[in-house]
Structures are given as structure tokens and as C-alpha cells.
Amino acid sequence: MFTPTNTALPPDFDSRHFRHALSQFATGITVITTRLEDGTLLGLTASSFNSVSLDPPLVLWSLGDRAQSLSVFTGNSHYVVNVLAADQRHLAEQFASRTENRFQGVEYTLSRTGLPILKGASAWFECFNRSRYPEGDHVIFVGEVEQCAALDQAPLVFHQGQFLTSKAL
Known part of the structure; x- marks a missing residue:
């Protein structure tokens, strides 16, 4: 029998179990890119990308609330979501690393607002940073x-x- 409550019940699992369950959901891999005020390029790997609305056209992604780049992405007016192609695993790993210059050796073009679009990406979305929502240990953009x-x-x-690759699924 269903008994409604006003608050969530405590989870009956640990974070390892939760992470394993989440791994059953296949996700695309993106690299979110932007530019600092001094012109420095910034990018990071994110798998938490999803569509929200067609009218207006909205997408979302999330970033851990302890990420060093959080203040940049929170404060910048624009960013680009680059959906990586099957042959771009090296970019997913490079932009997920702690390398100081993640753009070293990376080919890109600039969007109309001057942000990097990764060459060969399967798709890309240049976005106005419309809103941010802190939830749990992440911020949803x-x-x-x-x-x-x-x-x-x-x-x-x-x-x-x-x-x-999507063909292997």
C-alpha cells in the first residue's frame, strides 16, 4: 500500500550501490567550454547533459559544487556544450584530467561569441547561461x-x- 509522506525517506543503500545503479544508464559524453575574461580557454568533461525544452530551446548539465571551475561557469554569460563523437575518447579523457592546459593540441573554431567549438564534435550547442540551481552536491545549469x-x-x-560507441550498444 502506498503511504504518501511530506519528506523523502532516508536511502536504503550506500553511495557505491547508487553509483553502480546509475552506471546502467548509458549517457553521451560532452565537453563544456567557455572563456575567462583574460581570454584563457576553459573546458571540462560532463556526462550529465540533457534536453529540457524545445520552445524555448533549453538544455541542462551539472557540475560538482567543489569543482574549481564552478565560479567561472556560474559567472560567465555563455558556454558551449560539445557532444563528443565516437572517435573522440581522447578528448573526454583530456578534458577530465587535471592537466593545466586542457586545450593543448586540441583543434577548435570559435563561435560568434568567441567560445571554443571542438572540431569533429558530433553536435554542439552555444548557450546563454540562463539559470543555475544548487541541488545536493552539484549545480544544475x-x-x-x-x-x-x-x-x-x-x-x-x-x-x-x-x-x-553507439554502435556497440
């Missing part, structure tokens, strides 16, 4: 898409802790 493009190639996918 909602971006209003101003420009986007798709190259119609297979995306890079993450499932059960492994990178895959």
Missing part, C-alpha cells in the same frame, strides 16, 4: 541555446564505467 549544429556521426557513449 540550464542553458538557452542560441546556436547549434550536428554532424550526424556516431556519438561517444559511457556505460557501466566504459566508453563505447
